[in-house]
Structure formats: C-alpha cells, structure tokens
Amino acid sequence: MVEKSKTTAVHSSETVRKIRFFSRNIHDKANKAKAEGRPVAYCMGGCAYHEILEAMGVTSVYTEHYGGVCAAYRVSEPYLIRAESEGYANNLCGYCRNTIGFDIVRQELGHMPEDAPDGGIPAPDMLLSCSAGCDHRYKWYQATGRYWDIPTFSFDVMQIPPFDTDIKAIKPYVMKYQVEQFQRLIDFLEKLLGKKMDWDRLAYLVKRGNESLWTWYSAYLLRKHHPSPMPSEDHFSAIVPAVFDLASRETLAFYRELYGELQFKVDHNKGVLDQEKYRLLWAGGLPPWHTMAIINYFETFGAVFVMEASDYGPWPFFDVPKGMTNPLEILALRTWCQRVEYWEDAKKGCGHSRVQRILNRIEEYDIDGCMMHLTRSCRYQSLGQIHFNNLIQKYVNIPLMFMESDIVDVRDYNEADTKRRVDAFMETVDSFKRKGGRQATARR
Amino acid sequence: MSGWRIPGSRVIERQTIGNAKGANVDVYVAGVDIGSTMTKVVVHSGTILAAVIGPTGPEHRRTAYKVILEALEKAKISLEDLTYVVATGYGRLNVPFADKQMTEITCHARGVSSIFPNVRTAIDIGGQDSKGIKIDKGKVINFVMNDKCAAGTGRFLEVIAEALGVRVEEMGQLSLKAKSVPKISNTCTVFAEQEVISWLAMETKVEDILAGIHDAIATRVHGMAQRVKIEKEVVVTGGCAKNVGLVKALEGKIGYSVLVPPEPLLTGAIGAALIGEDIARQAIDKGTPVRRAERRLSEVTFFDEAASRGNRS
Numbered sequence: 187m188v189e190k191s192k193t194t195a196v197h198s199s200e201t202v203r204k205i206r207f208f209s210r211n212i213h214d215k216a217n218k219a220k221a222e223g224r225p226v227a228y229c230m231g232g233c234a235y236h237e238i239l240e241a242m243g244v245t246s247v248y249t250e251h252y253g254g255v256c257a258a259y260r261v262s263e264p265y266l267i268r269a270e271s272e273g274y275a276n277n278l279c280g281y282c283r284n285t286i287g288f289d290i291v292r293q294e295l296g297h298m299p300e301d302a303p304d305g306g307i308p309a310p311d312m313l314l315s316c317s318a319g320c321d322h323r324y325k326w327y328q329a330t331g332r333y334w335d336i337p338t339f340s341f342d343v344m345q346i347p348p349f350d351t352d353i354k355a356i357k358p359y360v361m362k363y364q365v366e367q368f369q370r371l372i373d374f375l376e377k378l379l380g381k382k383m384d385w386d387r388l389a390y391l392v393k394r395g396n397e398s399l400w401t402w403y404s405a406y407l408l409r410k411h412h413p414s415p416m417p418s419e420d421h422f423s424a425i426v427p428a429v430f431d432l433a434s435r436e437t438l439a440f441y442r443e444l445y446g447e448l449q450f451k452v453d454h455n456k457g458v459l460d461q462e463k464y465r466l467l468w469a470g471g472l473p474p475w476h477t478m479a480i481i482n483y484f485e486t487f488g489a490v491f492v493m494e495a496s497d498y499g500p501w502p503f504f505d506v507p508k509g510m511t512n513p514l515e516i517l518a519l520r521t522w523c524q525r526v527e528y529w530e531d532a533k534k535g536c537g538h539s540r541v542q543r544i545l546n547r548i549e550e551y552d553i554d555g556c557m558m559h560l561t562r563s564c565r566y567q568s569l570g571q572i573h574f575n576n577l578i579q580k581y582v583n584i585p586l587m588f589m590e591s592d593i594v595d596v597r598d599y600n601e602a603d604t605k606r607r608v609d610a611f612m613e614t615v616d617s618f619k620r621k622g623g624r625q626a627t628a629r630r
Numbered sequence: 631m632s633g634w635r636i637p638g639s640r641v642i643e644r645q646t647i648g649n650a651k652g653a654n655v656d657v658y659v660a661g662v663d664i665g666s667t668m669t670k671v672v673v674h675s676g677t678i679l680a681a682v683i684g685p686t687g688p689e690h691r692r693t694a695y696k697v698i699l700e701a702l703e704k705a706k707i708s709l710e711d712l713t714y715v716v717a718t719g720y721g722r723l724n725v726p727f728a729d730k731q732m733t734e735i736t737c738h739a740r741g742v743s744s745i746f747p748n749v750r751t752a753i754d755i756g757g758q759d760s761k762g763i764k765i766d767k768g769k770v771i772n773f774v775m776n777d778k779c780a781a782g783t784g785r786f787l788e789v790i791a792e793a794l795g796v797r798v799e800e801m802g803q804l805s806l807k808a809k810s811v812p813k814i815s816n817t818c819t820v821f822a823e824q825e826v827i828s829w830l831a832m833e834t835k836v837e838d839i840l841a842g843i844h845d846a847i848a849t850r851v852h853g854m855a856q857r858v859k860i861e862k863e864v865v866v867t868g869g870c871a872k873n874v875g876l877v878k879a880l881e882g883k884i885g886y887s888v889l890v891p892p893e894p895l896l897t898g899a900i901g902a903a904l905i906g907e908d909i910a911r912q913a914i915d916k917g918t919p920v921r922r923a924e925r926r927l928s929e930v931t932f933f934d935e936a937a938s939r940g941n942r943s
Contacts, residue, residue, distance in 0.1 A: 586772065607775055609733045611773075613732065613735065614735070
C-alpha cells in the first residue's frame with residue numbers, strides 16, 4: 187500500500203523547476219498538431235531522428251516520455267493493468283505497457299481519459315521505432331500497430347562497437363550505413379507525406395541540436411565542483427528538452443539558462459546542500475519516475491547524487507570536419523561519437539564501455555558511493571548490473587547499492603524496504619569515508 | 631558496582647554524562663535488535679551480562695520496553711546504569727530509550743566479527759528477510775538484501791512447517807534423514823506450499839520434502855549472497871541458522887563449511903552493544919562527554935519517524 191505523501195522530487199535548480207511546463211508544452215504542441223490535421227508520430231528516445239522529423243513537419247510524441255509523466259502523476263496503474271489484461275506480461279517494459287494500455291483506454295472511451303496528464307497524447311498517424319537501446323522496441327510498435335491502421339517504420343541506429351574490432355577501420359562503413367538508414371526514414375516520410383525534405387532547414391536544426399547538446403554537456407562539467415551545484419533528481423528532469431524536443435529553440439534556451447545557473451552557483455560556492463558530506467553516483471538504471479522523492483531521501487544523510495552514468499546523459503563534444511555539409515552525415519557522426527565515447531578508455535581499462543564510464547566518473551566527480559536502480563521491466567538498463575558491480579570492485583573499492591523497483595510500475599516499489607537499504611548503504615558510505623574513502627585496487 | 635550513575639528521574643533529558651578521562655571507568659552498554667519476528671537485547675560490559683530474546687509484537691516500543699527491563703534485571707543493573715544504548719533491526723526507530731539507531735547490516739557485521747574475526751561473508755537469514763554482508767576487518771564493504779518476497783526467509787519455513795504439521799524447531803534434524811530431495815519451487819512461498827501439499831498427496835516422505843524445502847531456500851539465499859561474492863570465512867546468522875538442514879544445504883551450494891555462532895539470533899544485538907561501547911569509549915578516552923539522546927521508559931503508541939531520525943548523527 188503506497189502512502190499518500192509527496193512522491194515527486196524537490197528540485198534545487200530554478201531552471202529545472204520549469205520543466206513541468208516544458209513537458210506540458212511538448213504534449214500541447216502534439217495535441218494542437220493533431221487538432222489541426224498535421225502529422226503526428228509516436229517516437230522513441232535515442233533514435234537520433236528528432237531533427238529529421240521536425241524538418242519534415244512531423245510532430246513527435248515520445249511514448250517513453252509520456253510513460254514517465256504518467257508514472258510521476260501516479261496514474262499509470264490502470265493503463266498497466268489494461269495492457270496486462272490484453273495478455274502483455276507484467277515484466278514487459280513499463281513504458282510499453284503504459285502506452286499500450288493508454289491507447290486502448292483512449293480508443294475505448296472515444297476521447298482522452300479525463301485524468302490523462304498534460305491533456306493526454308494524441309492518436310498517432312505513424313509509428314517510428316529504431317534499434318537503439320533495447321531489443322523489445324521493435325516489437326512494441328509492431329504490437330501497437332495492431333491497434334491502429336497506420337504505417338509502422340523501423341530502422342537501424344548504431345550500437346557500441348564490439349571490442350574485437352578496429353574502430354578506425356569500421357568507422358567509414360558504420361557512418362555510411364547510418365546515413366543510408368536515415369535516408370530510408372526520409373524516403374518513407376517523403377512517400378507517406380507527399381512532400382520533399384527541406385535540407386536547408388534540416389541542416390539548421392541539426393546545427394541548433396548540436397549546440398543544445400554541447401551546452402548541456404558544458405553545464406554538466408560544472409557538476410564536478412565541490413559542493414555540486416545540481417543533483418540527479420534535477421538531471422532526470424533536465425533530460426526532457428534534449429531527449430524529447432532537441433530541435434527547438436526553447437531547448438537551446440533551457441540549456442543556456444541551466445548553464446548560467448550552474449556557473450553562478452559554482453562561482454558562489456552554492457551547492458545542493460549547505461553541507462555536502464557524501465558525493466554519490468547514479469551508476470545505472472533509469473529512475474523510478476513514480477517516486478522521484480526517494481532521491482531526496484539520500485540528501486537527509488548529507489548525500490548528493492552529483493552525477494549519473496546512465497544512458498540518459500549529455501552527448502560529448504565532437505568536431506564537425508570541414509567540408510562535412512550533409513546533415514545526415516553530421517547526425518551519424520554525432521551518434522558515432524556518443525557510442526564510442528568510452529570505447530578507447532575501456533579498451534585500455536576494464537574492457538567494458540558502460541563500466542568504464544562509471545569508473546571514469548567515480549574519479550572525475552570524486553564519488554564516495556554508487557547506486558544502481560535495478561528495474562525488473564527494463565532489461566536493457568538492468569541486465570548485467572551485478573556483473574558491472576563485480577567489475578567495478580576489481581578497480582576500485584567503493585560502496586554500491588542496488589535499489590529495486592520499476593521505471594513506471596509503482597506496484598514493484600516498496601518504500602520501507604527501499605529506505606532500509608538506503609539507511610544501510612549510507613552507513614557503509616560513512617564508514618568508508620571515515621577510513622579515507624574509496625580506494626583503487628591493485629588492478630587499477 | 632562501580633561506574634556512572636545517571637542522576638535524575640526515569641525520563642532523562644537530552645544531555646551528556648561524564649566528563650572525566652579514564653579508561654578504567656566501567657561502561658555498561660545495551661544493544662537492542664528489533665527484528666521482524668524476534669526482539670533481542672544484549673547488555674554488555676566487557677562481556678555479555680545478559681541476553682534476552684522475545685517475540686516482536688506489532689507494537690515494537692512496548693515489546694522493546696519489556697525485553698530491556700528483563701535484560702536489565704538479569705544483568706542486575708538499571709537503565710540509568712547504561713552508558714549507551716544502540717537500537718538496530720527494522721524496528722529500531724521505535725525504541726524510545728536508545729541513544730542511537732544503526733542499521734542491522736552494520737550491527738551484524740560488527741557482531742559477527744567479534745565472534746569470528748576472520749569472517750569475510752555473513753549470511754543472515756531472518757524471519758522475513760535475508761541478507762548477504764561482505765566484511766573486511768569488521769567493517770561492511772558491501773551488502774545485499776532479498777527482494778520483496780518471503781521465499782528465502784524464516785517465514786517460508788513457518789508456512790511449510792504448518793503445511794506439513796511439524797514444528798519449526800524439528801525441521802532441520804528431520805530433513806537430515808532424507809533419502810531423496812524433490813525439486814521445489816524457490817520463487818514463491820504460496821506456490822511452494824501448494825507444491826508441498828502435492829508432494830504429500832504423492833506420498834513423498836516428510837523428511838524428503840523438508841530437504842527439498844531447505845534446498846529451495848539455500849538456492850535462493852546463495853544466489854542473492856553471490857551478488858557480493860561469497861568468500862571464506864562464511865558465517866550464517868539469524869533464526870534460520872539454527873536449522874541444521876538448511877545450513878547443510880547452504881554449505882552444499884557454497885562448496886565448503888560455514889560457521890554458525892553459538893546463538894545466531896544475537897549477533898545484531900551484540901554488534902549494536904559493541905558499537906555503543908566504541909562510541910562511549912571514544913568519548914571517555916578523549917575526555918569528552920558521551921552524547922546521549924533523551925531516553926523514555928514509557929510505552930508509546932504512535933510513531934514519529936522525524937523525531938526518531940533526529941538521533942541519527
């Protein structure tokens with residue numbers, strides 16, 4: 187039984203507090219587009235296609251985003267149950283079940299459910315999935331497509347290259363393949379919409395998207411400061427513009443404002459807490475959108491999550507080579523640089539990109555303890571976490587705890603049990619800190 | 631009896647006691663471990679003066695009050711004689727006479743290490759949860775707890791004992807007589823109970839079923855504890871450590887012998903008492919007052935988490 191208390195996080199950043207309106211605006215734009223007869227697509231994060239859709243005049247609705255919003259409002263349960271009554275397993279992705287259930291309820295009602303957050307999301311005109319991230323996303327939109335007589339399109343987006351490859355040698359082929367995949371998407375959209383791509387506009391949007399991502403990246407480097415100016419509960423809101431509305435001018439304005447705020451805090455030594463006793467790393471897993479307030483609970487111990495090592499994070503800088511003018515090539519290069527960010531370090535280090543990212547951030551952000559969120563319904567983020575922990579401990583002795591719940595499904599969350607674990611974890615972090623903090627092991 | 635006497639009434643205001651240096655001062659400490667099923671109290675002064683184990687009721691504060699009174703009576707001291715009281719276990723916040731609350735993870739590690747100094751892994755199988763603790767020189771370096779399920783805990787054994795009509799205390803010895811070990815689900819207590827009834831209907835011997843049950847719990851607990859990498863020496867604690875059948879099954883999974891304390895229920899309370907002693911001794915050695923919380927020997931029927939958490943640091 188979940189008690190009736192505040193479940194959303196208290197944000198410390200003024201800029202991030204505006205994200206609720208930002209998110210609402212994203213869904214308002216989608217509902218307006220639908221009402222005006224403009225094309226609306228269901229989309230997935232990480233597909234690197236936001237600017238392409240925008241340039242083609244397609245309004246994107248990120249169903250994972252809406253799953254998180256429903257969870258944050260604690261209204262997803264009836265949608266999850268509805269999806270499960272259709273035969274979808276209760277350990278299937280929470281975002282997926284939420285969307286399928288929401289779609290069915292909206293279809294059955296013949297109008298938007300009254301309690302739908304942000305005024306709901308409109309019925310899509312197309313379903314656009316990709317191979318990035320987790321395996322089940324192909325099947326998700328295939329399943330969703332059965333409820334709608336609308337086109338479904340899926341394409342490949344590159345993954346982290348395997349370690350037995352020569353990345354310099356494969357890079358031209360991967361880039362070429364990625365550009366072909368983006369072109370396939372454009373061909374599909376041109377045929378469906380009966381209009382041609384506006385290449386100049388796409389080039390402009392990609393340039394602005396890069397600037398937004400780099401501003402975001404620069405802002406986060408400021409989080410290395412002691413005390414840290416921004417915690418993870420703010421990060422998980424600050425991702426919204428870049429991941430779900432990258433091409434807009436509002437997104438660039440948001441990250442510029444965030445950068446300014448964090449720079450001010452660093453200049454004036456203002457941290458999340460007046461007394462930052464412990465610095466923690468969100469080392470893996472997507473957050474429990476239904477109970478983001480649990481991150482604030484760590485702060486009652488004087489602990490701040492100063493950084494994350496999850497896949498929802500700022501993308502690194504990259505140089506656009508002189509003469510590279512094709513926006514699809516720039517999009518491919520951006521994706522490549524994100525995928526190989528820790529590849530070289532990992533090859534010299536622990537041999538695993540995602541673990542290397544954790545190890546690097548432990549050092550760079552001066553971390554005292556790590557936490558991973560183990561979510562039953564998010565295989566991509568959760569599988570391997572035990573292995574990650576074992577690998578981390580080979581290189582650095584540092585306390586690491588697992589929090590277990592779900593990204594969307596609050597039925598998988600136990601407040602008392604979670605707090606018990608946090609209590610024990612914080613005692614362990616304190617004990618380490620008193621003995622001098624984390625220690626590199628002989629293998630490092 | 632030498633040592634401090636705390637002046638004043640039974641309700642001691644938040645204050646400090648003592649200000650004299652001296653290692654020869656007797657320090658009386660208590661560890662109170664309020665588990666989900668049992669409440670354990672240890673009164674300690676260089677050695678264990680008294681240890682009391684009683685069932686945990688729904689009203690933890692009332693239970694703790696009664697158990698500490700019994701322990702104090704056995705130790706022949708009063709609450710005022712206690713220099714420091716540390717509460718642990720999942721009901722630790724409900725102990726109004728504790729000076730500090732510590733989690734059971736830290737206290738178990740301390741308690742187990744005091745009995746087995748070379749311990750590297752402690753596996754605690756309690757009434758409603760189980761945990762694996764990785765220890766280095768008496769300190770926790772990692773831990774893991776079971777998920778939201780009674781399978782792999784003492785509650786699992788209680789349910790099965792009821793289904794089989796045997797006493798929980800008999801289960802271990804009985805299971806050692808097993809000739810074969812049926813495979814029983816380790817994923818759900820409710821399903822496992824149904825399985826047990828099915829095995830009974832097929833005229834499977836009770837001792838065989840019990841061995842199957844122990845194997846199921848051992849598999850689950852071993853899988854959980856492996857998350858922190860089980861290393862020698864391994865110590866098993868908690869009420870379930872009294873079940874020789876379960877301990878044997880666990881040894882089978884781990885691949886070598888494990889150690890069990892003389893009274894496996896008490897390690898958390900012992901650890902809490904020793905942590906209390908460390909705190910008191912540190913203050914005395916520095917010549918600084920021992921900082922204590924307000925103590926009340928009253929039965930409180932409501933639970934003010936915020937007020938209790940104020941004692942944490």
